[in-house]
Amino acid sequence: MGHVTPTPPLRILVVEDEVLIALELECLLDDLGHVTVGVAGSSQEAIALGLATHPDVALVDIHLIDGPTGVAVARALSADPHTTVVFMTANAKRIPDDFAGALGVIAKPYSERVVAGALRYVADRRAGHAASLEGLDGFRLAADGSERLHH
Amino acid sequence: MTDGRTFDTQGPSQQPDSPQGRTSPEGHSHLEGMTLVSAFAESPTPMVLTQARGGDHAIVWVNAAFLAMTGYARDEIVGRDCRMLQGPQTDPETVARIRAALAAGRTFETELVNYRKDGSSFWNGMTLSPVRDGAGAITHYYAAQADMTGKHSLEVAMTHANHDLERRVAEQTADLRAALEQKTALLHEVDHRVKNNLQVISSLMLLKARRTPEGEARAALNGMAERIGALSTVHRMLYSAGDVTRFNLQEFADDFLGDLVAGLDGERTAVSAAIDSMAVSAAMAAPLALMLHELATNAVRHAFPDNRAGRVSITARRRDGALHMLIEDDGVGLSATVPNPAGFGRSLVEMVVRQLRGTIAWSETAPGTRVEINVPLDAISLSEAVPDPDVEVPRWAT
Numbered sequence: 001m002g003h004v005t006p007t008p009p010l011r012i013l014v015v016e017d018e019v020l021i022a023l024e025l026e027c028l029l030d031d032l033g034h035v036t037v038g039v040a041g042s043s044q045e046a047i048a049l050g051l052a053t054h055p056d057v058a059l060v061d062i063h064l065i066d067g068p069t070g071v072a073v074a075r076a077l078s079a080d081p082h083t084t085v086v087f088m089t090a091n092a093k094r095i096p097d098d099f100a101g102a103l104g105v106i107a108k109p110y111s112e113r114v115v116a117g118a119l120r121y122v123a124d125r126r127a128g129h130a131a132s133l134e135g136l137d138g139f140r141l142a143a144d145g146s147e148r149l150h151h
Numbered sequence: 152m153t154d155g156r157t158f159d160t161q162g163p164s165q166q167p168d169s170p171q172g173r174t175s176p177e178g179h180s181h182l183e184g185m186t187l188v189s190a191f192a193e194s195p196t197p198m199v200l201t202q203a204r205g206g207d208h209a210i211v212w213v214n215a216a217f218l219a220m221t222g223y224a225r226d227e228i229v230g231r232d233c234r235m236l237q238g239p240q241t242d243p244e245t246v247a248r249i250r251a252a253l254a255a256g257r258t259f260e261t262e263l264v265n266y267r268k269d270g271s272s273f274w275n276g277m278t279l280s281p282v283r284d285g286a287g288a289i290t291h292y293y294a295a296q297a298d299m300t301g302k303h304s305l306e307v308a309m310t311h312a313n314h315d316l317e318r319r320v321a322e323q324t325a326d327l328r329a330a331l332e333q334k335t336a337l338l339h340e341v342d343h344r345v346k347n348n349l350q351v352i353s354s355l356m357l358l359k360a361r362r363t364p365e366g367e368a369r370a371a372l373n374g375m376a377e378r379i380g381a382l383s384t385v386h387r388m389l390y391s392a393g394d395v396t397r398f399n400l401q402e403f404a405d406d407f408l409g410d411l412v413a414g415l416d417g418e419r420t421a422v423s424a425a426i427d428s429m430a431v432s433a434a435m436a437a438p439l440a441l442m443l444h445e446l447a448t449n450a451v452r453h454a455f456p457d458n459r460a461g462r463v464s465i466t467a468r469r470r471d472g473a474l475h476m477l478i479e480d481d482g483v484g485l486s487a488t489v490p491n492p493a494g495f496g497r498s499l500v501e502m503v504v505r506q507l508r509g510t511i512a513w514s515e516t517a518p519g520t521r522v523e524i525n526v527p528l529d530a531i532s533l534s535e536a537v538p539d540p541d542v543e544v545p546r547w548a549t
Contacts, residue, residue, distance in 0.1 A: 018347065018350070018351055018354075020351050020354045020355055020358065021347075021350050021351055021354045023354070023358060024353075024354035024355075024357050024358050025354070027357070027358065027361055028357075063343075063347075090342075090343045090346030090347045090350065091339075091343045091346075093339060107346075107387055108346050108347060108349075108350045108387075109346055109349040109350040109353060109380070109383030109384075109386065109387060110350070111380050111383075111384070111410050113409065113410045113413045113414075116413075135405075135409045137402075137405070137406045137409075138387065138406075
């Protein structure tokens with residue numbers, strides 16, 4: 001479980017309408033050595049921030065201020081080949097079969113360990129390393145998630 | 152009767168006057184004819200006899216029951232064609248089939264709408280048969296009849312009732328399906344809300360902990376966040392596996408111990424666990440998860456102060472309708488953990504065990520602590536088909 005290889009810091013966009021969750025997540029990402037490039041509560045904000053910041057990773061909730069628009073946000077953000085989208089939701093049933101371009105989903109309520117593990121997986125994969133999902137029960141890949149990483 | 156005539160001992164002179172002796176040209180006895188005519192005339196079954204000459208089917212004889220059924224007087228009907236009984240509701244196809252059968256000299260059975268003299272209709276169930284002369288030529292047609300209106304209205308009523316029932320069942324099924332869909336959507340919504348709120352509560356605790364100076368208060372907030380985390384894991388597992396009534400303790404233990412070990416300085420503390428794969432009821436899931444969380448966390452956090460190395464072993468077995476759990480460590484022992492930061496954890500475990508109607512025994516094993524718990528499984532937990540015999544032994548020795 002230890003950090004065998006140091007995880008390179010990721011530039012992360014948080015798409016979450018629940019302010020407390022977003023704030024705590026920011027702290028957690030900071031603890032893990034990542035950089036939060038923005039927090040968006042609505043789909044419009046999220047897409048605009050995505051274009052402005054070109055994040056490495058976008059953590060996207062399904063339910064946003066303007067409704068269940070997280071799916072459309074994921075589709076828009078994953079159009080940027082640089083960005084890896086990961087859903088972060090208590091409502092995984094709303095994710096379409098094709099995952100709207102996302103790599104996978106972190107189920108809410110999540111533990112800090114699962115967030116850390118999922119981000120380590122993403123970082124490793126983006127760096128072209130082999131990565132394991134072992135022990136990450138709260139993180140699930142899209143059906144074709146293994147082919148979904150852009151470099 | 153022919154026997155009587157053949158073996159008659161009274162002599163031929165008496166034969167012409169004897170009823171038994173008089174024979175018709177066709178060979179039937181007169182008495183037989185007379186008896187039959189009188190039997191038919193008085194039969195409660197409506198009967199009719201018509202001519203069979205070309206297309207002319209004029210009625211030559213009817214009985215009283217026929218007159219009663221149709222409402223005609225004898226002289227109103229004799230000499231006329233049976234067609235006079237037909238009307239607008241009479242099925243022309245059935246009429247055509249009757250004609251065809253009669254023309255072919257076949258016996259025919261059918262039901263047909265006929266009309267009485269007063270214009271009211273009735274279902275006439277009839278058996279028609281040709282009557283032949285001695286040479287085999289058809290001379291008449293005979294029909295026995297029955298008013299089948301009652302049976303028909305019953306059939307019609309049955310058909311209506313069936314259609315009505317089918318329609319109502321279809322309506323109710325649609326209503327139920329809609330209600331079920333609504334309830335399912337509601338369940339998903341509530342499930343989503345609960346998960347989201349657990350996440351908010353957890354975030355709230357952690358945020359406050361981050362802003363609290365290091366010390367007892369901060370440790371308490373982090374401890375509560377962890378307990379909420381354990382309950383959150385239960386909730387996530389409970390509603391994701393499809394079975395909302397049961398929860399796999401092994402799956403929980405894997406996930407939870409993974410979390411626990413991730414936060415450890417792995418060089419010093421080894422945690423091993425052997426948890427039977429067992430489904431427990433949703434009602435037992437949260438208390439059991441809390442219990443496991445407290446015991447494992449206590450052992451790992453408090454049994455090994457001052458960089459002491461050691462190991463913690465956890466076993467959970469299902470035996471004789473009960474859950475047997477054993478948590479052992481080779482740490483400093485209960486009495487040494489002063490001023491008892493584990494006090495709340497310990498009383499929490501005792502409360503939960505009481506709630507589950509189980510027993511708990513704490514003992515010092517020098518070195519270390521041993522906690523033995525027995526909890527009876529409830530009916531839902533026991534209703535599992537067959538307990539999985541495979542016991543996985545994951546090891547988090549990091």
